[in-house]
Amino acid sequence: MESPLPSNRHGGFGERSGETGREQFRHRAPGLLSDEAGFSMTPPVARTWGRRGQTPVIRVRGRSRRRISVAALCCYKPGEKSRLIQRPRNHLLLKGARKSFSWQDYRDLLVRAHIQLGGPIVVVWDNLNTHLAAGLKRYEAEHDWLTTIRLPAYAPDLNPVEAVWSLVRRATANTAFGTPDDLDRTLRRELRRIQLRPHLIDGCLTATGLAINPPTPP
Numbered sequence: 001m002e003s004p005l006p007s008n009r010h011g012g013f014g015e016r017s018g019e020t021g022r023e024q025f026r027h028r029a030p031g032l033l034s035d036e037a038g039f040s041m042t043p044p045v046a047r048t049w050g051r052r053g054q055t056p057v058i059r060v061r062g063r064s065r066r067r068i069s070v071a072a073l074c075c076y077k078p079g080e081k082s083r084l085i086q087r088p089r090n091h092l093l094l095k096g097a098r099k100s101f102s103w104q105d106y107r108d109l110l111v112r113a114h115i116q117l118g119g120p121i122v123v124v125w126d127n128l129n130t131h132l133a134a135g136l137k138r139y140e141a142e143h144d145w146l147t148t149i150r151l152p153a154y155a156p157d158l159n160p161v162e163a164v165w166s167l168v169r170r171a172t173a174n175t176a177f178g179t180p181d182d183l184d185r186t187l188r189r190e191l192r193r194i195q196l197r198p199h200l201i202d203g204c205l206t207a208t209g210l211a212i213n214p215p216t217p218p
Contacts, residue, residue, distance in 0.1 A: 067090075083195070171186070
């Protein structure tokens with residue numbers, strides 16, 4: 001993944017002579033871009049049709065005490081179909097309860113991706129404080145199959161997972177969910193729909209203006 005990397009580093013996939021074992025692992029590995037989003041019973045509002053002079057109204061139930069967070073990885077590698085790996089988590093909106101993924105949750109997601117993809121991975125993500133947690137950095141240092149790269153300070157336009165959230169929210173817009181389970185089923189269905197359509201995942205990358213280029217032989 002070329003654009004997020006400093007100009008003095010190799011930006012493609014594939015190994016080069018003179019590199020360390022970890023660098024060769026990284027250049028053979030698929031690129032994974034990660035992000036997290038939260039969803040609640042209050043649906044996103046989108047433009048819709050209605051009778052002239054009658055504003056459409058969405059009636060939803062009272063505020064739910066549950067929130068669903070989803071962390072996702074868009075996985076790209078030249079010559080292979082793009083993939084989406086995701087992990088939902090339900091949160092209870094109680095005082096003092098965590099409302100987002102912990103670093104252990106991200107670690108488990110990366111382990112899951114490593115197993116599913118069957119090899120080393122390069123993860124490109126933002127500078128969320130959870131991504132910078134000491135425990136996660138220590139875990140990376142102890143495992144050669146994992147390499148992480150940071151995006152610039154604020155660059156959601158470089159992350160294709162942002163486009164995945166846009167697709168999901170488009171499918172849930174103006175929807176009155178009866179129960180939190182209805183929301184959970186809808187999210188899982190839409191994420192599964194995207195997983196089964198690699199061209200949608202490719203389109204999310206295209207929207208960032210980034211490209212995956214095989215390395216040029218030395």
